[in-house]
Amino acid sequence: MITVKNYKNISNDLKYKVASILFTEWKNNFVKNNINCLEQVIEKLDNIFICFVFLDQDNFIGTLSINIDTENVTFNTNYWLCNFYIEKEYRNNKKGTKILAFIENYLYKKNILILHLYCEDNVVDFYKKSKWNLSDKDKTTGMNIMIKMLEKHNNILGEFKSLQ
Numbered sequence: 001m002i003t004v005k006n007y008k009n010i011s012n013d014l015k016y017k018v019a020s021i022l023f024t025e026w027k028n029n030f031v032k033n034n035i036n037c038l039e040q041v042i043e044k045l046d047n048i049f050i051c052f053v054f055l056d057q058d059n060f061i062g063t064l065s066i067n068i069d070t071e072n073v074t075f076n077t078n079y080w081l082c083n084f085y086i087e088k089e090y091r092n093n094k095k096g097t098k099i100l101a102f103i104e105n106y107l108y109k110k111n112i113l114i115l116h117l118y119c120e121d122n123v124v125d126f127y128k129k130s131k132w133n134l135s136d137k138d139k140t141t142g143m144n145i146m147i148k149m150l151e152k153h154n155n156i157l158g159e160f161k162s163l164q
């Protein structure tokens, strides 16, 4: 069973841990967006549209956020998946795939039907396995832009306990 918590409602210790993992993994991206220290990462995650933290009992499995981009009008959706991270010891065990299915169910229920993400070349095939498609390349950063028409995944309903 995977426990789901809203970032806003977790302990300060866990907030710091998650912020520090993400800041280490994507420091350049944060700095580009004028986020230069852990306190600013925490503020960002506290205020983003959605930030979920996934736990196995009290152990951190991973995290994922949904950002609403109000400036980018190129795409007919404003919802972007970001900060998707699975802790190393939980990788290659289908946790990432199940968490993607969980967020799809969650957004689908809210009538959000299209999601985009930016990713490096090394994870394109991972997303393709969950039926994401390549949509474009960002000309300035060279990052891949992927798109998913969201669907309902009944097969994972019993695997998540939501304590949002």
Ligand SMILES: CC(C)(COP(=O)(O)OP(=O)(O)OC[C@H]1O[C@@H](n2cnc3c(N)ncnc32)[C@H](O)[C@@H]1OP(=O)(O)O)[C@@H](O)C(=O)NCCC(=O)NCCS
Binding pocket: 084, 085, 086, 087, 090, 091, 092, 093, 094, 095, 096, 097, 098, 117, 118, 119, 120, 122, 123, 124, 125, 126, 129
């Ligand atoms: C990418 C990531 C989320 C995958 O999580 P995971 O829990 O290990 O993924 P899963 O176990 O659900 O993998 C599902 C399938 O994708 C494959 N896969 C996993 N990572 C892959 C990758 N980087 N490239 C290609 N395939 C990958 C798995 O082998 C598995 O294949 P199978 O169905 O044929 O057995 C995780 O490796 C991670 O957090 N990486 C660091 C942060 C990151 O890059 N996040 C993405 C930001 S855009």
